Amino acid sequence: MSLAFLLWCVLAFLVTAVAAIVVGQRWNATVSVYCITALISLLACSGAVTALLTHQSAALQLPLGLPWIGANFRLDVLSALFLAIVNFGGAGASIFGLGYGRQEPFPGRILPFFCVFLAAMNLVVLSDDAFTFLLSWELMSLASWALVLAHHGESENVYAGLVYILMASFGTFALLLAFGLLAGPGGQYSFEAIRMHQPTSMIAGLVFLLALVGAGSKAGLVPLHIWLPLAHPAAPSHVSALMSGIMTKVAIYAFIRIALDLLGPPVWWWGMVLLAAGGASALMGVLYGLFQTDIKRVLAYSTIENIGIIFIGLGLALSFRADHFEVAAILALTAALLHVINHSLFKSLLFFCSGAILGATHERNLEHLGGLIHRMPVTALACLAGCLAISGLPPFNGFVSEWLTFQAILLSPELPQWGLKLGVPAVGALLALSVALAGACFVRLFGIAFLGRSRTPAAANAHETSAVSLIVLLAYAVLCLLIGVVPGLLIDTLGPVSQSLFHGTMPAQAALPWLSLVPISATRSSYNGLALLVIIVAIMGSTVAAIAVLASRSTRRAPAWDCGFPSASTLTQYTAGSFSQPIRRVFGTVLFRAQEQIEIPPPGDSRPARITVRLQDVIWDVCYAPLSGAVTYLADRLNGLQFLTIRRYLSLVFATLVILLLVVAIWR
Amino acid sequence: MIRDTVLQAIAMLAVLLLAPLLTGVVRKAKARLLRRVGPPLIQPYRDLWRLLQKEVVLAENASWLFRATPYLVFATTWLAATLIPTFATGLPFSWAADLIGIVALLALGRFFLALAGMDVGTSFGGIGSSREMMIASLAEPAMMMIIFSLALLAGSTQLSTMAQYLLSPNVGLRVTLGLSLIALMMVGIAENARIPVDNPATHLELTMVHEAMLLEYSGRHLALLELAAFLKLLLYLSLIACLFVPWGLVPADASWPTLGRGLAFFVAKVIVGVCVLALFETAIAKMRVFRVPTFLGAAIMLGLLGALLLFVSRGL
Numbered sequence: 001m002s003l004a005f006l007l008w009c010v011l012a013f014l015v016t017a018v019a020a021i022v023v024g025q026r027w028n029a030t031v032s033v034y035c036i037t038a039l040i041s042l043l044a045c046s047g048a049v050t051a052l053l054t055h056q057s058a059a060l061q062l063p064l065g066l067p068w069i070g071a072n073f074r075l076d077v078l079s080a081l082f083l084a085i086v087n088f089g090g091a092g093a094s095i096f097g098l099g100y101g102r103q104e105p106f107p108g109r110i111l112p113f114f115c116v117f118l119a120a121m122n123l124v125v126l127s128d129d130a131f132t133f134l135l136s137w138e139l140m141s142l143a144s145w146a147l148v149l150a151h152h153g154e155s156e157n158v159y160a161g162l163v164y165i166l167m168a169s170f171g172t173f174a175l176l177l178a179f180g181l182l183a184g185p186g187g188q189y190s191f192e193a194i195r196m197h198q199p200t201s202m203i204a205g206l207v208f209l210l211a212l213v214g215a216g217s218k219a220g221l222v223p224l225h226i227w228l229p230l231a232h233p234a235a236p237s238h239v240s241a242l243m244s245g246i247m248t249k250v251a252i253y254a255f256i257r258i259a260l261d262l263l264g265p266p267v268w269w270w271g272m273v274l275l276a277a278g279g280a281s282a283l284m285g286v287l288y289g290l291f292q293t294d295i296k297r298v299l300a301y302s303t304i305e306n307i308g309i310i311f312i313g314l315g316l317a318l319s320f321r322a323d324h325f326e327v328a329a330i331l332a333l334t335a336a337l338l339h340v341i342n343h344s345l346f347k348s349l350l351f352f353c354s355g356a357i358l359g360a361t362h363e364r365n366l367e368h369l370g371g372l373i374h375r376m377p378v379t380a381l382a383c384l385a386g387c388l389a390i391s392g393l394p395p396f397n398g399f400v401s402e403w404l405t406f407q408a409i410l411l412s413p414e415l416p417q418w419g420l421k422l423g424v425p426a427v428g429a430l431l432a433l434s435v436a437l438a439g440a441c442f443v444r445l446f447g448i449a450f451l452g453r454s455r456t457p458a459a460a461n462a463h464e465t466s467a468v469s470l471i472v473l474l475a476y477a478v479l480c481l482l483i484g485v486v487p488g489l490l491i492d493t494l495g496p497v498s499q500s501l502f503h504g505t506m507p508a509q510a511a512l513p514w515l516s517l518v519p520i521s522a523t524r525s526s527y528n529g530l531a532l533l534v535i536i537v538a539i540m541g542s543t544v545a546a547i548a549v550l551a552s553r554s555t556r557r558a559p560a561w562d563c564g565f566p567s568a569s570t571l572t573q574y575t576a577g578s579f580s581q582p583i584r585r586v587f588g589t590v591l592f593r594a595q596e597q598i599e600i601p602p603p604g605d606s607r608p609a610r611i612t613v614r615l616q617d618v619i620w621d622v623c624y625a626p627l628s629g630a631v632t633y634l635a636d637r638l639n640g641l642q643f644l645t646i647r648r649y650l651s652l653v654f655a656t657l658v659i660l661l662l663v664v665a666i667w668r
Numbered sequence: 669m670i671r672d673t674v675l676q677a678i679a680m681l682a683v684l685l686l687a688p689l690l691t692g693v694v695r696k697a698k699a700r701l702l703r704r705v706g707p708p709l710i711q712p713y714r715d716l717w718r719l720l721q722k723e724v725v726l727a728e729n730a731s732w733l734f735r736a737t738p739y740l741v742f743a744t745t746w747l748a749a750t751l752i753p754t755f756a757t758g759l760p761f762s763w764a765a766d767l768i769g770i771v772a773l774l775a776l777g778r779f780f781l782a783l784a785g786m787d788v789g790t791s792f793g794g795i796g797s798s799r800e801m802m803i804a805s806l807a808e809p810a811m812m813m814i815i816f817s818l819a820l821l822a823g824s825t826q827l828s829t830m831a832q833y834l835l836s837p838n839v840g841l842r843v844t845l846g847l848s849l850i851a852l853m854m855v856g857i858a859e860n861a862r863i864p865v866d867n868p869a870t871h872l873e874l875t876m877v878h879e880a881m882l883l884e885y886s887g888r889h890l891a892l893l894e895l896a897a898f899l900k901l902l903l904y905l906s907l908i909a910c911l912f913v914p915w916g917l918v919p920a921d922a923s924w925p926t927l928g929r930g931l932a933f934f935v936a937k938v939i940v941g942v943c944v945l946a947l948f949e950t951a952i953a954k955m956r957v958f959r960v961p962t963f964l965g966a967a968i969m970l971g972l973l974g975a976l977l978l979f980v981s982r983g984l
Contacts, residue, residue, distance in 0.1 A: 370789070371729070371789070373731045373732075373733065373787075374729075374731060377732075384733075388776070388779065391775075391779060392772070393772055393775055393776045393779055394765070394769060394772050394773060394776060399772055403768055403769070403772075406768055406812070407825070409816075410816065410819050410820065410825065413820055413978070413979055421979045421980075422976060422979060425813075425816060425972065425975045425976060425979060426972070428812070428813075428816055428975075429809055429812070429813055429968065429971075429972055432808060432809035432812035432813070433805070433809040433968075435808070436775075436804060436805040436806075436807075436808035436809055437805045439775060439778075439779055439801065439804065439805070439808075440801035440802070440804070440805050443779060443782045443783060443786075443797065443801050444801075446783060447782070447783050447786035447787075447797065448786070451731065451733070451783060451786045451787045451789070452729075452786055452787065452788070452789030452794075453729055453789035516763065516764075522763065522826075523824060523826060523829045524823065524824045524825070524826065524829070525766045525768075525824060525825045525826055526763050526764075526765075526766065526826065527764070527765055527766065527769055528763065528764040528765070531761070531764035532747070532764055532765060532769070532773070535743075535747050535761070535764070536740070536743045536744060536747060537743075539742070539743035539746055539747060540739045540740060540742075540743045543739055543742060543743065543892070544739060547720070547888050550720060551720035551721060551887075551888045551891075552720070552721050552722060552723055552724075552887065552888065554723040554724070555723065555724045555725075555726055555887075556723055556724070556725050556726065557725075557726050557727075557728050558725045558726070558727070558728065559727065559728055560727035560728065560729065560788045560789070560790050560884060561725075561727070561790075561883065561884055562788075562790040562791070562792055562883070562884075563792060563883065566790065567791075570789065572790075572791050573789045573790070573791060573794060574786065574791060574793075574794020574795065574797070574798060578794065578798065579794065579797070579798045579801075580798075581798070582798055582799055582802035582957070582958070583801075583802050583805060585958060585961075586802065586806070586958075586961040
């Protein structure tokens with residue numbers, strides 16, 4: 001029932017896309033299309049949530065696609081969870097787009113692809129055979145590629161589009177091989193058939209690695225992340241929110257579906273690989289983010305960090321599962337899934353905030369902002385909530401999932417393999433380091449953009465964004481707080497998912513006194529966000545009251561003190577570059593080969609002193625620069641083949657034929 | 669229930685009242701070590717009272733965040749200090765957050781304090797925030813590594829359970845405990861802006877970290893932030909006391925005289941702790957800001973080494 005309903009929603013998205021092509025240039029097209037997509041998304045989201053809560057499972061075959069397979073769709077608890085995430089994000093982006101999208105000069109380039117993008121993400125999660133899955137996956141890539149290129153006038157967007165389409169094709173190629181191996185010699189492409197016959201351990205390991213590369217390149221796992229910080233910021237902000245907050249989650253879904261569902265029992269080194277990739281992504285992502293000055297790029301890099309955290313959770317789950325520690329495996333899986341939900345919320349929120357800033361100031365560069373808290377107070381409040389949540393601070397939601405991940409790490413001494421015994425504490429250190437650096441990254445983002453004095457006239461004359469957008473921002477901020485305060489309720493709804501994958505659930509949380517969160521046992525660890533929030537508010541309230549009675553209440557406004565030398569110039573403030581300078585000195589010299597060049601003109605010379613910082617992207621230099629160099633070299637050499645005479649072409653064909661025949665003869 | 673509430677209230681008030689005294693003792697001890705007379709022990713209380721009576725001078729550009737931060741920092745620090753079993757284990761609040769939660773509460777306060785440093789838009793505030801976040805980004809992982817080691821040992825991150833485990837006779841002397849203690853002391857020094865990482869009594873702006881963030885604060889706001897700093901010092905001392913010298917800790921359901929004895933033990937332990945701190949601070953010089961990462965890197969490595977040693981010893 002729900003499955004058919006969800007497929008009708010997908011069809012409705014596609015019909016809306018066609019309609020958007022027709023009416024795209026009309027003045028009211030933007031509003032009507034976003035209204036319709038918001039409505040469909042909300043309906044689909046409620047359908048998915050119902051399916052998740054009632055543990056529905058349904059399958060359906062449509063006579064589309066390959067004739068001997070058809071198009072198989074299936075709705076189970078795992079897909080219901082991700083459908084809820086996708087469509088909630090879709091609804092949020094659509095409603096935010098109602099206000100934000102009106103500034104768009106060419107709505108016709110965005111609206112149709114936006115609808116197709118939403119439809120494709122739904123289809124990926126719903127599909128139940130390899131053919132439909134790959135088709136939907138590629139549709140999702142292409143629709144988002146078109147959205148990246150919506151403003152193709154800017155040369156950097158064109159470059160972003162090129163890198164994106166290359167990496168997306170590479171990822172799909174890896175997935176194609178993975179499914180090919182899974183299908184086996186019989187060519188059984190439906191997931192049901194794949195589940196029935198388990199591959200040999202070597203094939204399974206290969207499929208695992210291919211799935212990791214395929215899904216990881218879409219999710220932005222280091223070192224396959226290079227396209228992400230280029231492509232996500234290039235799209236309009238509500239689309240960036242969809243790409244960063246939601247599409248990466250679809251990639252996580254693909255990985256969970258293949259590695260945890262289709263592949264059968266895991267081997268311990270799978271977890272090791274995931275932990276290494278996750279740890280590297282978490283640290284590198286946040287460090288890259290700390291050195292960016294473009295707001296949306298900071299957010300894109302922080303997506304890489306959070307994907308790393310999710311993969312650490314999944315890696316722990318796989319390791320525990322391989323060694324039959326069911327309780328720990330379920331805890332780690334729940335932590336990862338909770339972080340999937342949390343990240344989709346706060347990353348969407350922060351991208352919406354960047355959209356609000358972009359709309360108000362036409363600036364994405366942190367160095368040109370400042371003082372926005374006075375001009376955009378509501379956006380500032382919502383953005384602050386998002387920054388607190390993403391930095392993993394209580395009582396917001398990011399802390400809960402990271403806390404659960406740490407709790408899972410603390411169970412790791414039980415693991416028998418030495419690789420895991422020594423690897424897991426190291427990954428714990430990486431995770432702790434990246435969470436702490438994320439705090440610095442978001443103090444910098446919020447502090448430079450919203451606090452201080454306005455650095456440019458554009459920031460000084462900013463205005464609050466539209467009311468519809470503000471409602472979305474506040475709703476997301478409240479959700480982040482709510483999940484952090486009563487995480488138990490959400491964790492209980494994740495129970496069926498872990499039941500279906502790992503045949504067990506976490507202890508029920510909702511019935512615990514005072515809505516505490518107790519993952520294993522009360523003497524081991526417990527967390528109560530509600531109590532923390534209430535006590536903090538109570539202390540603050542009573543302090544205010546006590547001070548009102550005991551202390552002086554008089555307040556005077558005066559120029560800033562600044563040790564007696566306040567400067568009127570806003571240039572004397574700390575900038576984004578100077579804020580990250582200490583961290584650059586600590587980490588950058590090794591990881592990014594950071595070089596500072598300081599030029600101080602001699603006395604009497606009136607030129608300004610200059611400081612130039614050069615950061616090298618080590619991963620690009622090591623992995624991609626040789627590759628792109630080799631491709632260019634080969635292309636140059638092969639270029640000569642385009643200008644031959646007909647005789648030479650014919651002799652080439654003849655030579656090829658002879659060689660092939662020889663090969664066949666030798667082979668036989 | 670009523671008894672638990674009363675006990676919790678006593679624990680909260682005890683840390684609040686004791687915190688300024690500890691800072692007074694440090695100052696006095698440092699002065700005596702330098703053969704100065706030093707301020708009286710109750711000077712911090714007087715300072716706080718004086719600041720509370722003064723008018724607040726707000727910078728023209730200050731936003732609501734600047735005004736709310738002192739209350740929030742005070743609340744989170746006080747709450748975090750309360751969550752640590754000071755003289756009794758198993759108090760009602762202690763189940764609200766474990767040791768990771770306590771570290772995160774302190775991080776929450778720091779997040780806001782760093783933002784407040786940037787709010788007015790002066791260069792000193794920015795320098796303070798930037799350096800504070802750099803130090804924190806190393807101190808927090810070091811702290812997490814210490815928590816790892818101790819939690820692996822005790823099988824819990826709940827401080828009451830950990831303290832009870834460490835009190836039990838089957839712990840013995842362990843290398844991991846020693847490494848963790850050294851690392852925790854290093855983290856505590858960095859977090860509390862003590863010498864050699866930062867100087868709490870500095871008047872040279874470029875060397876300030878913590879004080880630079882508070883530069884624009886005055887009156888009651890400054891009083892709250894100072895009190896929060898006093899509380900943080902007490903928090904780290906009581907954390908060390910609770911984990912490494914847990915003797916004298918009593919369960920919450922003990923009789924009132926036993927509880928009183930526990931409280932006396934606790935006061936004695938932290939006063940010994942601040943005297944050691946004063947001795948250490950007098951004997952050492954402040955290091956350059958960019959030597960701090962090496963210092964904290966050593967703390968992280970010690971913590972990680974402790975955790976790895978545990979893993980290895982479990983495997984054998």
